[in-house]
Amino acid sequence: MNPALHPLDDALALTEAGPGRYRARTSPAYWNMVGPFGGITAAALLQAVMQHPQRLGDPLSLTVNYAGAIAEGEFTVQAEPVRTNRSTQHWTLSVLQPGAAGEPVVTTTATAVTAVRRETWSLPDTPMPEVTGPEGLERILRGMPVKWLDRYDLRPMTGALPSRWDGGGDSSLSQLWMRDEPPRPLDFCALAALSDVFFPRVWLRRARQVPAGTVSLTVYFHAGREQLADSGCGYLLGQARAQEFRNGFFDQTVQLWNQGGTMLASSHQIVYYKE
């Protein structure tokens, strides 16, 4: 670890190891239970795109499929721009680690699209919910067993982690203010990671803690560099809810707005749960 860097920048420090190949290390600061926080893996994949010398434009969409846990230590990110058009570029991505016999094993697959955006007619069609600001709200506890939670300042308004696991849940909706901890100017990678900070909807809806993990995550970036700069180190309002829980998998829809009410990203994931 490099203590001179923000933990997010330290976690996303990629070293070029050949054309479209980047070497990285898992970060203890973003450790989840049996692997890295899914959001940091999404951010690392996007970071490879951001660093790639052939990149055209800025992130428009990112889909990450969590095929297997990433083990502690080194990993390789592969990023290939498989098709470049006039204003969009299509990426195929993966995370690799050595397997038992040293052979490369895919832990994560992904695709991304980057685009050169032009100013057009624009319209927010899902306004930010009317909520109180983050200032008066309590931050969720630090020092939880899951390390990555300390890397975020999370202030729930609606749908906080149940205080009693009594099976009495009645909604899957969470609304919370969030930002990196320590505060850090927002960029595309940080935004990708923030789209994954919500605890499993099944815990909330059932008020029951069952094993759960994201299988596939998609982020659509509505923000360009201007909106990121406007957001600065401020809080984002995140809203998450499930639509369907069925036979081991539920989906989650997410919206993220900055404090000025601009939607920066919308996101979706499908999540495994047990029982």
Added chain:
Amino acid sequence: MNPALHPLDDALALTEAGPGRYRARTSPAYWNMVGPFGGITAAALLQAVMQHPQRLGDPLSLTVNYAGAIAEGEFTVQAEPVRTNRSTQHWTLSVLQPGAAGEPVVTTTATAVTAVRRETWSLPDTPMPEVTGPEGLERILRGMPVKWLDRYDLRPMTGALPSRWDGGGDSSLSQLWMRDEPPRPLDFCALAALSDVFFPRVWLRRARQVPAGTVSLTVYFHAGREQLADSGCGYLLGQARAQEFRNGFFDQTVQLWNQGGTMLASSHQIVYYKE
């Protein structure tokens, strides 16, 4: 074309041309303006997964990135199961066509996850809207210049194509009953295609017809084989809306229920628009 087959089965007739390589032809019956209907391309990619001898389980998620138009004629679908776990399998997919010098050009990239599903606690968290049935509703006109529309029986309740392009739109919400034409028992590929039948939200919200096209589409399959069988040849209720229109791209969220009110799929896409 094989007239003995349903047009969808004809469009999805893939011939194995090597391990994980499938040869197919574009179908005039599903032609859009400058290439195939996006939904049929998604279905063809999924069909390669369905036919692959190493497939584990049924479709759980599918993400398709439309990198370039597919030209009329032959194309190749590549499907590789890059990681197989105990109950989930991760796929990397692409569509290729010969370029100007005969070299393979990627027109479409995709990833998919298949899974063996087990019965668990389940809960619908977004009930089907209360709407009238399809019987009394008018079917949209046949014989439109866009051929693929004839392959669907589409019956809008809310958010039909504007009758006047006067810039006076006020909502991006559409609700319509839909099924294959002629009727055909629902399967995963048909469901994937149906998630993409909605015309561009920007046309509805602005009551203005501007060039638009899907860049990336994700489908989450909540239905297992039992729910597909229950759906049979019946109509599905489809609901689509946009969340944000910004500088050339908008997102669309979609839910599909069968007539019994069971959510079969949720879907999302990010769509390019001009002006």
